[in-house]
Amino acid sequence: MDMILLGLPGVGKGTQAKKLEESLEIPHIATGDIFRKAIKNETPLGKKAKSFIDAGELVPDEVTIGIVKERLTKPDCENGFILDGFPRTIAQAEALDEILVEQNRELDLVIYLQAEIDILVKRLAGRRVCVDCGAVYHVENDPPEVEGVCDKCGGKLIQRSDDQEKTVKKRIEVNKEKTAKLADYYQNKGILHEVESTGGIDKVQQRLMELIEANK
Structure with missing residues (x-):
């Protein structure tokens, strides 16, 4: 099954995608991860992306699309x-x-995860990220065993500058319009499904699995 998880920052896309990856045995492809890997492996597209990132510029669509295309060809x-x-x-x-189309396949499902803005702000402002391996924690919902230390690699946990409350609110506002346009795009294709992302991680996962089973 080929699918996309849509939603505003903090809605839980990464958390839910990782659980779906285990259940469905298909890869969770997060653009941040594949960018880091392409840069680390010094692929031609990775080098291009790095040049823009190092200059403090947004990576152009053509490079982003190229990196995603490269990833989707993997076995x-x-x-x-x-x-x-x-x-x-x-x-x-x-x-x-x-x-x-080039791969003779098409999207089966686009899932739009939903939550109230104040919930998203609280989730993001409490997020902590490992500087070494990128593992994500939450001070309330998913704390590490030792405060400030990553369970997986022992790296230092930080609050990213874009997870501070003022910045979070701005990020959400900026993303609202873009996400709404994408939702409309996939709604017109008849493959968009909205799922409430509150009530706990396992409850949301259950809703997602029920939706996926219904659309197989």
Whole structure:
């Protein structure tokens, strides 16, 4: 099954995608992760992306699309994938359609995770990230065993500057319009489904699995 998880920052896309990856045995493809990997492996596209990041500029669509396209050709995507963080714009959504046509496949499902804005702000402001391995924790919902230390690699946990409350509110506002446009795009294709992302991680996962089973 080929699917996308859509939603505003803090809605739980990454958390839910990782659980779906285990249940469905298809890869969770987060754009941040594949960017880091492409840069670390010094692929041609990774080097291009790094040059923009180092200059403090946004990575252009053509590079982002190229990196995603490269990832979707890997053998582990043969039976499906869960995209998280891509597409972010209509241009990227259209490019993804073209990539899938080239691979003789199409999207089965686009899941739009929903939550109230104040819940998203609280989730993001409490988030802590490992500087070494990128593992994500939450001071209330998913704290590490030792405060400030990553359970997985022992790295230092930090609050990213874009997870501070004032910045979080701005991020959500900026993303609202883009996400709404993408939702409309996939609604018109008849593959968009909204899922409430409150009530606990396991409850949300149950809703997602029920939806996926119903659309197989």
